Amino acid sequence: MKYTIVDKETCIACGACGAAAPEIFDYDDEGISYVILDQNEGTAQVPEDLYDSLEEAHEGCPTESIKISEAPFNGNALKYE
Ligand code: SF4
Numbered sequence: 001m002k003y004t005i006v007d008k009e010t011c012i013a014c015g016a017c018g019a020a021a022p023e024i025f026d027y028d029d030e031g032i033s034y035v036i037l038d039q040n041e042g043t044a045q046v047p048e049d050l051y052d053s054l055e056e057a058h059e060g061c062p063t064e065s066i067k068i069s070e071a072p073f074n075g076n077a078l079k080y081e
Contacts, residue, residue: 001045004037004058006025006032011032012062012063020060021057023036041075042073
């Protein structure tokens, strides 16, 4: 099981994650990324067939704003830090 969430406080709207994983990440009006699956609550399980693109987005984020956990975030990107 994997869950993901974007820390919108540190995202710099670089656009890398949506390119790596367009099924998971999109951008708000200011270009800040959020998780499409659950409106960035971190409560929806990421489908297994998207694990590779999720990992690519995670590794490619220059600000480490993409968080991944085996448990839900319940809206708190910093829950496990
Ligand atoms: Fe924001 Fe990171 Fe995505 Fe760039 S890769 S848009 S900094 S979450």
